[in-house]
């Protein structure tokens with residue numbers, strides 16, 4: 121089947137999509153956007169987090185056809201120029217080890233800071249509860265989100 | 276992709292079209308948030324003849340308040356129940372907060388929770404306690420099913436071939452409501468057991484719902500009757516009454532031993548949850 125949707129600001133039409141395929145598969149394998157990662161395909165790890173019509177969701181649990189006519193924003197589309205402040209903060213805080221969880225965490229943290237510019241630690245933990253990282257132990261990830269929040273509010 | 280994998284993707288734009296599509300292919304699998312359906316597809320656990328995507332039908336994602344009842348569209352995600360319905364449906368909103376993760380709550384719906392009819396579904400205890408009704412429809416017409424008659428067995432519901440869930444009617448009780456769930460973490464857990472309670476002060480009645488401790492979610496009838504008879508609505512909560520309530524709730528369950536917990540643990544935990552949630556609700560009731 122054919123699916124047409126907006127991804128990172130431009131309209132895309134994808135053909136030969138299998139009816140049972142996920143949005144994650146379409147993004148990675150058909151749109152050339154491998155930023156969103158595939159780790160569990162069951163909503164448990166958050167590595168595939170993307171914005172769908174402005175809300176972060178697990179792309180592995182969205183059927184491709186459900187994206188028809190909708191707007192998707194992936195980690196590749198967070199900034200038009202270079203890196204988004206959240207991405208920079210992850211680098212500067214040393215929150216990236218193997219990096220597999222990073223794109224999902226960045227999208228989820230980006231959404232948190234859009235809604236809550238100056239979050240408490242408890243709010244950060246709650247927002248990131250659906251994103252698993254097997255490397256960092258999360259402390260540096262919390263540092264990164266705090267750093268991004270501080271930089272964004274300073275601007 | 277090979278022919279063996281062939282499957283249709285149906286995307287009705289109106290409710291009438293959805294009912295017609297389901298009538299034409301009763302095996303077509305409805306999909307709302309996809310948080311149950313897509314896991315099955317990704318792991319090849321099921322291969323329906325078609326996916327029937329209901330997310331393009333605007334009214335499924337809406338709710339309205341009429342005559343003291345919230346008619347909640349089957350496709351309203353938990354995140355919106357939390358932000359929009361915390362005042363009207365406190366029990367369901369508390370339960371919604373415990374579902375999965377933010378990403379899951381942005382997609383997953385009460386309609387899908389009912390469609391899956393898992394004994395562990397977190398919306399169910401809150402719906403049972405509030406006395407909700409499920410509005411289902413097919414080309415043959417509408418049926419209203421009391422939620423305590425909706426669950427027939429593990430993952431089996433009263434939905435008949437060709438029927439789709441349109442909405443859930445949830446009375447606004449105006450009284451305090453609570454929901455509590457036991458799990459190994461504060462997020463992303465299937466309940467070991469759970470309990471929902473709703474005070475209906477106008478009717479001098481208390482509603483209950485037990486999750487994950489029997490083949491289906493269920494009400495604790497004897498416990499409700501006991502409170503109906505014993506509660507002094509104008510006084511403080513009697514400890515002995517609260518304890519007996521906990522025992523009766525535990526007795527209503529028929530839990531099993533499984534990887535998440537033993538039957539004995541579930542029973543004990545349920546009696547504690549019941550006593551606690553009653554105490555919290557009573558404190559709130561006495562303060563307003």
Ligand SMILES: Cc1cc2nc3c(=O)[nH]c(=O)nc-3n(C[C@H](O)[C@H](O)[C@H](O)COP(=O)(O)OP(=O)(O)OC[C@H]3O[C@@H](n4cnc5c(N)ncnc54)[C@H](O)[C@@H]3O)c2cc1C
Nearest residue numbers: 163307308309310311312374375384387388390396397440
């Ligand atoms: C990581 C993760 C964590 C989870 N955590 C929890 C949790 O904490 N608590 C909990 O209760 N659940 C949890 N779940 C399960 C799931 O999110 C819930 O059951 C959710 O309510 C399903 O809603 P949905 O809209 O995504 O349903 P879908 O997957 O779209 O559908 C679920 C079922 O309902 C049927 N259906 C959908 N719409 C209709 C309709 N209108 N009429 C008839 N049938 C219909 C579908 O065919 C399917 O059988 C979790 C799932 C995941 C992946």
Ligand code: FES
Nearest residue numbers: 160161163166180
């Ligand atoms: S790959 Fe989607 S949540 Fe893990």
Ligand code: FES
Nearest residue numbers: 218221253254255
């Ligand atoms: S950095 Fe390796 S999983 Fe998070």
